[in-house]
Amino acid sequence: MDLFAQNLRRIRKEKGLNQSALGDRIGVSQRTITDYETGKRKPHRSTLQRLLEALDISESALYRDPHLSDASNDAREAAIEKARLAYGSRGERELSDLLSRNAMLFAGGKLSEEAKDAFYEAITVAYLTAKEEASHRSVTASLSANSEVSV
Secondary structure, three states: OHHHHHHHHHHHHHHHHHHHHHHHHHHHOHHHHHHHOOOOOOOHHHHHHHHHHHHHOOOHHHOOOOOHHHHHHHHHHHHHHHHHHHHHHHHHHHHHHHHHHHHHHOOOOOHHHHHHHHHHHHHHHHHHHHHHHHHHHHHHHHHHHHHHHOO
């Protein structure tokens, strides 16, 4: 389960709400809340805003890793924001999921915050580089196809 799903479930319970009650507050079904909490779906931006208001939390509360320091969480959030700015919500979701899955490598281990930060930075650079290269290949292929058609 990803951080968003884990944190949403934890925060909802801390606020004393069941899934149905939270769904009623934000205008979605109990099933939709279940899907959010199991990581099957992510809310659209407008639904996310209603969710944040209903739970009286900031968006970062849903993405913070309880096993990381505030500084590491801040670095993680900055990396995800880079992906969002460069590639939209899909890039944000992909990098967030990638970082969440790789965070399990730290479970039970003793890594310094500097080592964790370096790991997150390396993953982020690799992700953004791969996306940039894929985008470049796509544009190059498209230009080649267009020049063949016009000949």
